[in-house]
Amino acid sequence: MFSLQGRTALLTGGAGGLGRAVAAALAEQGASVAIADVRPDVADGLARELAQSHPDQAFAGLAMDVTDEASVVSGVAEATTSVGSPDIAVLLAGIGELQPIATMSFQQWRHMLAIHLDGTFLGIRHTVNPMIERGWGRVICFSSIASLQGVARQAHYAAGKGGIDGLVRSFSREVAGDGVTVNAIAPGYTESPLNEVAPPGRIEALTESVPAGRFGYPSEIGALAAYLASDEAAYLTGQIISPNGGFKYCHHLGD
Ligand SMILES: NC(=O)c1ccc[n+]([C@@H]2O[C@H](COP(=O)([O-])OP(=O)(O)OC[C@H]3O[C@@H](n4cnc5c(N)ncnc54)[C@H](O)[C@@H]3O)[C@@H](O)[C@H]2O)c1
Known part of the structure; x- marks a missing residue:
């Protein structure tokens, strides 16, 4: 089950903590993978590692800024040339930031939405037609x-993610009859460099608030992505799936 033999994936933000785990999981199931990121050197290093452990599949690391449409178009073209036209698009590019609305600049707000919401739209827009x-x-x-x-001091981040949820629920209906599924993974706190924005003590406070008693492992996100990418998940679309250890946001975390 869950074979991705012969499939091609493109990951945006693929050089990050969760991207690395998703790339490894898709590769393990047989997919070829292009890893796009604003850090192409890191993406390239990951592609080389995967090529060593999966010599019969194609891997590439490439430069892409998901806030720039021309960069997304040229990155998708480069991925198509080096590993093949993507049948699986995994749109991970993101940043973390804690900032109260009371002191947030319009530029901070716009930048957050540009990466998360515009970046997800552009990633979809420039990969879906061949699918x-x-x-x-x-x-x-x-x-x-x-x-x-909802998380205090992350209103801009949450607004971007909420936009993605609406995009997923609506767009999935447009292509449900074309063999294309559209879902979102909405992780709870998961071990990754993204959480390095947390001030001292916050990680411990967050961990205590997770009923499972720990942060999620990136490999758990990778396994879910591999399932969503598989033939077996053909009837699962328009869903926001949250692996979060039972986490429920607590007021004291907003201090
Ligand atoms: N780790 C968590 O706890 C967690 C929880 C919920 C949601 N998420 C989401 O999962 C996704 C992946 O997060 P992660 O933990 O791997 O974070 P990460 O910081 O480790 O990786 C994010 C990657 O995105 C890249 N990136 C940033 N701006 C970009 C841009 N403009 N164009 C292309 N690439 C860009 C970064 O270079 C980095 O490699 C993000 O969308 C994040 O919001 C993560």
Whole structure:
């Protein structure tokens, strides 16, 4: 089950903590993978590592800024040339920031929405047409519990993720008859460099607030992405799926 043999994936923000785990999981199931990121050197290093452990599949690291449409178009073209036209788009590019609305600049607000919401739209817009033509595709977006539950000082981040949730629910209906599924993974707190924005003591406070008693492992997100990308998940679309250890946001975390 869950074989991705012969499939091609493109990951945006693929050089990050969760991107690395998703790339490894998709590769393990047999997919070829292009890793796009604003840090192409890191993406390239990951592609080389995966090529060593999976010599019969194609891997590439490439430069892409998801806030820039020309960069997304040229990155998708480069991915298509080096590993093949993507049948699986995993849209992970993101940043974390804690900032109260009372002191947030308009530029901070716009930048957050540009990466998360515009970046997800552009990633979808420039990969989905070949999927529709082939009658098979998988779009996997990245939302967050910040959208589902709300997190103080992350209103801009949560607004971007909430936009992604609406995009997923609506767009999935447009392509459900074309063999293309569209879902979002909305992780709870998961071990990754993204959480390095947390001030001292916050990680401990967050961990105590997770009923499972720990942060999620990136490999758990990778396994879910591999399932969503598989033939077995063909009937699962328009969903926001949240692996979060039972986390419920607590007021004291907003201090
Ligand atoms: N780790 C968590 O706890 C967590 C929880 C909920 C949601 N998420 C979401 O999961 C996704 C992946 O997060 P992560 O933990 O791997 O974070 P990360 O910081 O480790 O990785 C994010 C990646 O995105 C890249 N990136 C940033 N701006 C970009 C741009 N403009 N264009 C292209 N790439 C860009 C970064 O270079 C980095 O490699 C994000 O969308 C994040 O919001 C993460």
